[in-house]
Amino acid sequence: MSSAPRDAPGAGVLRAAFAVARKELGESFRDRQTLLYTFVLPLCMYPAMFWIMVQGVLVVQGQKQARDVTVGVVAAAETAELAVEQLALDEEGRGRIEVVALDPETPRDADTIAELIEREEADALLFLPADRSEDDPAALFFDSTSSQSETARGRVVSALEGWTEELRAEAAGARELDPEVLEPILIQTRKINPSKDDGALVLSLLLPILLVVMCVLGAFFPAVDLTAGEKERQTAETTLLLPIPRLGLHLGKIFAVCATSMIAATLNLLALGLSAGHLLGQLAGLGDGAPKVELPLGALISIAPLAALFAFFVSAVLTGVASLAASFKEGQALLGPVQMLFMLPAMATNLPGMELTATTAWIPVVNVSLAFRGLLVGSASAGPLLLCAFSLTVAALLAIWFSVRLLSSEEVSLSSETISMTRILRILRPR
Amino acid sequence: MTDPTNTSAIRAEGLAKTFHDPQRGVVEAVKGVDLDCHKGEIFGLLGPNGAGKTTTLRMLSTILAPTAGRALIDGVDVAEDPLEVRRRLGFLSGSTGLYPRLTGRETLRYFGRLHGLEGERLEAAIARAFDAFDLHAFGDGRCEALSTGQKQRVSIARAVLHDPPVLILDEPTTGLDIMASSDMIQFIESRREAGTCVLFSTHILSEAERLCDRIGIVYDGRMLAAGSLDELRAMTSKEWLEEIFRELVQRADAGEGAA
Incomplete structure (x- = not known):
């Protein structure tokens, strides 16, 4: 054509x-x-759509922070008490962190821990050895697929940060050292833009x-x-x-x-x-x-x-x-x-x-x-x-x-x- | 340039059109049509579906380019100056072809402007069209909401708004009810009185008999015969248009068979 x-x-x-x-x-x-x-x-x-999305995110974040979480602490009685005190400091403006003292002899194997979390006895498990030696470090176990467990992890890490600093200063003092030297390379990041x-x-x-x-x-x-x-x-x-x-x-x-x-x-x-x-x-x-x-x-x-x-x-x-x-x-x-x-x-x-x-x-x-x-x-x-x-x-x-x-x-x-x-x-x- | 002594408004010589159809291959839709229509004359193209009537009208109105042959509208060659040809003709088909989301008035204004009407001249032409085709009741509503008869009236108004010397109508009464069809026939007759050349295609014999000054019988892409009803009677020795049509078609088929 x-x-x-x-x-x-x-x-x-x-x-x-x-x-x-x-x-x-x-x-x-x-x-x-x-x-x-x-x-x-x-x-x-x-x-x-953006407004709804942002409001949704804010609501979800707020709800997560306001949520009560249960943390199982596996530690000797004295250490467990200290942990309870430290974790309680994190509660201001947020949900409660309920601490469940577990048998100090609880094995650290994955199956047992998974079973404990599965039974909802705790959202996360914190193992705190009494002597805090390098061979037996503290450990926090959580389920990354569970939002509740993830929230518990975040709350515990944030709550123990201050305690960690205190312990470092205490250890340095006992050895008459400047606490800074226990962290030989301290990188401070500063945004210039x-x-x-x-x-x-x-x-x-x-x-x-x-x-x-x-x-x-x-x-x-x-x-x-x-x-x-x-x-x-x-x-x-x-x-x-x-x-x-x-x-x-x-x-x-x-x-x-x-x-x-x-x-x-x-x-x-x-x-x-x-x-x-x-x-x-x-x-x-x-x-x-x-x-x-x-x-x-x-x-x-x-x-x-x-x-x-x-x-x-x-x-x-x-x-x-x-x-x-x-x-x-x-x-x-x-x-x-x-x-x-x-x-x-x-x-x-x-x-x-x-x-x-x-x-x-x-x-x-x-x-x-x-x-x-x-x-x-x-x-x-x-x-x-x-x-x-x-x-x-x-x-x-x-x-x-x-x-x-x-x-x-x-x-x-x-x-x-x-x-x-x-x-x-x-x-x-x-x- | 147009020759003022020449009353021929539509002239076609050996007009042909070939298509490449994906299924059928090369299709000769029109095989050399000759045509001569005058000012103030109504010429009917009569033929069955698929005879080549629409293709012929589309070539004359510059929608399709002829594969061979030549056609003049009001003295202007369709291949050499199609734009001028479109300015000199009004075209109307049974499907109306109105833009559904425009109102009747907007349609007239759009076409009027493109035909060079502006300002008061344009508004006066639209007002005349509204009166002539009685568009007042529905002319400001969207075309998609109009009945078939109302659409056809807006469509006619659009086709003649610029007062063209040539009017080409492709099966204009298709799909119309009795009243709308009757209005259309009256309109075609009125254009003859206004000195317009009207070329229209139809397969309705009674329409052709009633309206046409001359009739062209189109079959299988060819113009089998053209003339007044009396001339066609003389050619075929038959009285009624239906018989004339059959006679011419039989002769054409026999001729092809002999060939």
Whole structure:
């Protein structure tokens, strides 16, 4: 089958494209799925989900701390009494640590200990030898698969820290030594970066992936709706009769998909950036060392041109691929694997050591994600960013060519069945 | 350029269309159709399903590119200047093809703007269309919520909003109830009076008999005969259109068999 008649491109192409894009956008925003992914998710659902998640974590943490735990102490009577005193010090503002004195002769073998914990006589077992020799150190046994046992472990370790210090000082004093020498290499760690850099790091792990995912999700439904959906609604013929150049018509559709994609990505990034600061602050307890998350406006503005190029690339690819389907359902099925081709490389950029270099700047998807990360943490340099912009421009132009070529084909625009790979190759073959 | 002395509004010479069908291979849907329709004339393309009527109309309206042959709409070549052709014609099919999420008024405004109507001219044209096709009761509701007859009225208004000299209708009464079908027939007759060339396809013989100044019988991708009802009677020595149609089809089949 030959291609549809071609109109000479002229000044009217862009004007026509904008007219079509405006109409398609208006129609898209009357579509529930597009509205959901573009507006409802970022503005309502994400902040709500994050809030619920954070509140949930806070409640669970609070409940864990408020929980009473039972610790079995295997020690001679005198040592056991000391242990009870020390463990009682940890109870302020938390649940009770009930200490059960067990037979000092309890064997230290795994089966016996597991059986004791299984019988819920204790959530954790603390073995405290009387002479505290190196040959027979103190030991704490717990079940890592049990939340109760895990909580008991944490509480015991925290409670015995002070006692350990006291004993060390006592031992050093008895030998007339400075307690410090009993810990010959004392490493003190000091953070030199401001806590807002920690926040930027947290956002740099989230926002670049969100940018890619939301560009794809934002374009997904409009791309299917304006191509396969149009065939299903039997309006493709009407659209082909519009008195505008065909190039303008096809570009208009890509513009509309791209606009939705950009709106979805922008709203999501803003919503997440704004809610993350508040909610992560709550989660970290707002202590001095907690990451301080601020809306990274500078990085968002800096990434905008690259994000726009990426949105064009994504929109053109999805529009072209969706045009091969004959119905909305088939369009969704076709785009499923395609969206994974965008999302997986974006997720891979969270691997350690990945950064924007002269090499990674050439790889679409990976480059925009790494560029955004670089801008968020302040490590991006001009050279790779320019390469990234060039690469994305080339990718977007190629994708637009691919999409327009497919949409211009009679086989694609009017077909009542999904186009096979052989036919796609024939359509894309140079004329 | 259009020749003012030439009254031909649609002219086709040897128009052909070949498809590559994945199951059937190469399919010759239209095998060289000649056609000449004049201003103020209603020309009916009559033929069974699959005869090539829709493909012919789609080529004339620039939706499909002809594989061979030539076609002029109001003097403009469909292959050389398809954009100008689309400006000069109104196209309507039985499926209406309305954008479901737009209202009738928005549909008219969209098409009007793309046809170069702006501001007061556009609003005046929409108001005329609302009056002419009685769209006031439902024209501001979304098209997806309209009945088939209401959709068809919005669709007609869309097709003639820019007052095209040529109107192409592909089985326009398909799926319509008696009242809506009757409205459509009245509309087609009114366009003849307005000097518009109307080319429409149908497989309903009574419609063709009632409306058409001339009829073209299409079968297996070919135009078997074209002329007024009297001319077709003379060609076949048959009285009724149904008999004429059968006679021409039998002759065509016999000719193929002999060949």
